[in-house]
Amino acid sequence: MSAPALTKNQALVFDVLEKADGPLSAYTILDKLRDHGFRAPLQVYRALEKLLEYGVVHRLESINSFVACAHPGENCHSHGIVAFAICESCSQVMEFHDHEVDHRLMDWTRGKKFKAEKTTIEIRGLCEACAA
Amino acid sequence: MSAPALTKNQALVFDVLEKADGPLSAYTILDKLRDHGFRAPLQVYRALEKLLEYGVVHRLESINSFVACAHPGENCHSHGIVAFAICESCSQVMEFHDHEVDHRLMDWTRGKKFKAEKTTIEIRGLCEACAA
């Protein structure tokens, strides 16, 4: 599950996300890549699908957007559950990991014999700068 | 923020959600209410907006669906963060609360001076029955 060499489209999409200073929607990515020959949403979604699989991009379910992983180089999947704090004013995203939270959730799922595949933790609110 | 008497539309939408045995999308709710005079998505979305505000319905961000709160009568907002386990096979949803998780996340946000407004915790996977 570690990242193989990216294809051209995957690299383009990843590059856009990495240079962005916040999460982007698939259609925003599409617009940014029209000059590079992108014409259709599927070109973006297909690349995103792979980047998510490789763990170098995250999907923010609560805002239908995507963001480059904050740990370039490493495989984020190995850090346990990823949590995000999303500022609703400036849309900056902070990514963090808390093993104690992972542990509590895993305890719960084990107790219920629930087989967890993918866990989403997203905190929406205001970052320090915007809350002032 | 506790629930006042529901309007006609709000009651209809809530009733559909309560009788359903799993989360429903807004458009599914719309279809179920066509016989009651519903014609447009906004009729559903406006009712849902209020029901969410009253804390009697939850939105599942990761599957763009809505579910009646598992604690009829009580105000769910007072239980702290709500977490969900969603079975991707039978789409049953289990709702739970874990104060230790709340605590860890609040510690993190406090440390970052992030003002949390709304937190989403959703675990997708397979329930005990479906995993067998």
Added chain:
DNA sequence: TCGCACACGTTATAGCATAACGCAATTGAT
């Protein structure tokens, strides 16, 4: 009675995501 807030209805539109088809390039086992 006037003004305001709110629920509601309707039409139109915006935004997000995938199905289905076909072609080209790559890989890898024989």
Added chain:
DNA sequence: ATCAATTGCGTTATGCTATAACGTGTGCGA
């Protein structure tokens, strides 16, 4: 080297999710 399988890619069309903008009616307090 060759053929089959896989993967990526491009295109068109479509479906699902959500909101904007406008207008109507109703209840209620100043």
